[in-house]
Amino acid sequence: MATDDSGRAVLDKDGLDALVAVLAGRGRTVVGPTVRDGAIVLAELSGGADLPYGWGVELEAGTYRLRAREDGAAFAHSAGPQSWKTFLHPPRVREWSADRTADGDLVVTEDDSTPPSYAFLGVRPCDLRAIAIQDRVLTGGRYTDPSYRGRRERAFLVAVECTDPGATCFCVSMGTGPAAGPGYDLALTEVVDAGGHRFLVRAGSEEGASVLAELPRRPADAGTEAAARDRVADAADRMGRSMPPVDLRALMRETLTAERWDDVAARCLTCGNCTMVCPTCFCTSAEDVTDLTGDHAERWRRWESCFDLDFTHLPPGPVRQSPRSRYRQWATHKLGTWFDQFGSSGCVGCGRCIVWCPVGIDITEEAHALDRERAGGPRTAGEADPS
Secondary structure (H helix, E strand, O other): OOOOOOOEEEEEHHHHHHHHHHHHHOOOEEEEEEEEOOEEEEEEOOOHHHOOOOEEEEEEOOEEEEEEOOOOOOOOOOOOOOOOHHHHOOOEEEEEEEEEOOOOOEEEEEOOOOOOOEEEEEEOHHHHHHHHHHHHHHHOOOOOOHHHHHHHHOOEEEEEOOOOOOOOOOHHHHOOOOOOOOOOOEEEEEEEEOOEEEEEEEEOOHHHHHHHHOOOOEEOOHHHHHHHHHHHHHHHOOOOOOOOOOOHHHHHHHOOOOOHHHHHHHHOOOOOHHHHHOOOOOOEEEEEEEOOOOOEEEEEEEEOOOOOHHHHEEOOEEOOOOHHHHHHHHHHHHHHHHHHHHOOOOOOOOOHHHHOOOOOOOHHHHHHHHHHHHHOOOOOOOOOOOO
């Protein structure tokens, strides 16, 4: 059965199972959300039944827990501890290996293995934007990252629009959701109501349309389209967090000496959790390892964090020795100077850094506090007292 003239169609639950099967049949490793170890994580899916039907999450600063849902929805949950960066820009990548031959020569072999062909099912609009940002950082400049480029070019993206934002979500403030922007191959909007459990689907690429043509579907009806629109619009009105409605780039630039940085530094553990869970942080360092004989060596690239004391280590010592300077560097880069380098903010409003901070530091709260201090307004509990 063909899609209607608008290029939209409706899938039932069995359509998602067929979607996984079709993508796997095209040689792709299908990755999506599933319940494991008390969280909704990203993992390889064997079928639609692996999706977290009937599970949602409760989020707050430093808090994450699963909760059962009565409606049986598959995608009514917010961003989990992983992002798609884990697969496109992995935590560790071997770049080359070197072996000493019997003649004493050194043979260096570049690691140029064929990258996996992924299909990502359940990419949130904020994460869709995060992938676009990493595309700009890692492939859009003068020097590209071949490892990322190879994985990204072979990836198929199935976006899922948000209908149930979490308490730490603020994608509306960053202009990244809850509706899906460009960059997807297929986009789904989940609807559960008296009319049943179904998914409005639309294609965003030629391959997306080709995959959709193989799925059991029916033409989109006005009721499903209206319900999908209403749920996304309602999600936009129920964001749990917001950034101050100001020019964040100017705010960061004009508050470099603010006392608020001392307040947050007193709480920050400089553990780097925020950078590890962030879907756009991209910094890496090199690690060389050898075997016990010294005849075999490898160079690995691994994730690095600007909260690491050695991140800016130079012969005289680290450039940013204090927690204050390291947190300020992260926040001002993410919200401000990222524009100078890459033309956009480095924050997509997913809220992961808030949830997975062990002491519950909230980047939106810090931005509001800096804005109040800049304006000379009253401080709230927890803010530094200038006296």
